[in-house]
Amino acid sequence: xxxxxxxxxxxxxxxxxxxxxxxxxxxxxxxxxxxxxxxxxxxxxxxxxxxxxxxxxxxxxxxxxxxxxxxxxxxxxxxxxxxxxxxxxxxxxxxxxxxxxxxxxxxxxxxxxxxxxxxxxxxxxxxxxxxxxxxxxxxxxxxxxxxxxxxxxxxxxxxxxxxxxxxxxxxxxxxxxxxxxxxxxxxxxxxxxxxxxxxxxxxxxxxxxxxxxxxxxxxxxxxxxxxxxxxxxxxxxxxxxxxxxxxxxxxxxxxxxxxxxxxxxxxxxxxxxxxxxxxxxx
Numbered sequence: 001x002x003x004x005x006x007x008x009x010x011x012x013x014x015x016x017x018x019x020x021x022x023x024x025x026x027x028x029x030x031x032x033x034x035x036x037x038x039x040x041x042x043x044x045x046x047x048x049x050x051x052x053x054x055x056x057x058x059x060x061x062x063x064x065x066x067x068x069x070x071x072x073x074x075x076x077x078x079x080x081x082x083x084x085x086x087x088x089x090x091x092x093x094x095x096x097x098x099x100x101x102x103x104x105x106x107x108x109x110x111x112x113x114x115x116x117x118x119x120x121x122x123x124x125x126x127x128x129x130x131x132x133x134x135x136x137x138x139x140x141x142x143x144x145x146x147x148x149x150x151x152x153x154x155x156x157x158x159x160x161x162x163x164x165x166x167x168x169x170x171x172x173x174x175x176x177x178x179x180x181x182x183x184x185x186x187x188x189x190x191x192x193x194x195x196x197x198x199x200x201x202x203x204x205x206x207x208x209x210x211x212x213x214x215x216x217x218x219x220x221x222x223x224x225x226x227x228x229x230x231x232x233x234x235x236x237x238x239x240x241x242x243x244x245x246x247x248x249x250x251x252x253x254x255x256x257x258x259x260x261x262x263x264x265x266x267x268x269x270x271x272x273x274x275x276x277x278x279x280x281x282x
Contacts, residue, residue, distance in 0.1 A: 009219045013241045016104060017060050028215050029237050031056065031230075035105035037098045054108035057094070059101040063242055065155055067097060070108050070122060082121050109230040109237055114203055117195035120149035127167075127204060127229040127236065129212040130250060132266060135273035139216035141169055141209050142224065142260050143253035146202065148177070151192050163187065165197050166253035167205055174200045175256045180248070204231030211236060223270045224263065226250065 012018050020030040034055060055071040062068065071090075072079045078090050085093075097103055111124030118125045125148045132142040144167035153160045159181035165174040177187035177197040188198040212227040215238070219225070226245030229236040253259045 031106040037103035039102050056106050056108040109232045112231050118148050123149045129227045131212050131216040132224045166256045166258045172205045204236045208236035
């Protein structure tokens with residue numbers, strides 16, 4: 001893989017298609033690509049990209065789940081995010097989205113069986129693994145966080161769209177859950193189905209951390225990258241990496257003492273480092 005400068009690495013991670021093209025050949029697992037709808041082009045009929053499995057559509061340059069939706073089909077009827085939609089309405093939705101960006105049509109991942117009680121409306125939980133490094137040093141695991149949907153809220157709702165549980169990197173177990181809408185409250189179980197949280201082992205953690213560290217090492221020296229995974233049936237699958245992940249979520253594991261170090265002084269060390277500490281070109 002050709003070496004990238006730091007700014008090029010930022011641009012790479014902002015482009016999901018390019019990220020998979022660069023990191024896929026070094027063994028990083030991504031969702032299988034079923035089709036690509038180019039921005040501004042006439043869309044291909046869905047029948048040409050549907051290979052019998054469920055699909056997931058996302059903008060090529062989006063982040064935080066914005067503009068994404070699932071597609072399933074029962075007989076001749078399509079469902080978008082679990083709700084029936086006519087073929088013409090679906091084509092209109094895709095066409096409007098493709099006016100803004102390329103659309104990636106991927107396989108729809110299914111959560112591993114041990115996480116089935118954390119799935120909401122077909123949406124599996126998302127594991128965020130944060131890797132970091134000091135200037136001139138090897139990458140390390142900073143923290144990990146599991147995000148679970150809330151049945152009564154839209155996933156894009158920042159305050160009430162998810163329940164978050166930090167992961168103890170030493171034991172691989174979940175800490176208490178919390179909602180950003182009520183940050184002072186702690187959940188030992190999910191309130192809508194009683195699924196256990198506190199002390200629950202997360203089998204996918206070790207595999208996701210290994211993948212994230214390998215991905216981080218394959219890039220130029222970036223201070224922090226937030227990697228989002230689906231803990232799928234086949235193992236952790238990488239959705240994307242972000243160099244500007246949400247600061248609140250990045251710091252949340254620190255509330256439980258489950259971060260390797262505070263982010264602020266670590267990032268400050270990069271500002272103080274001489275240019276040789278973090279080369280910007282190769």
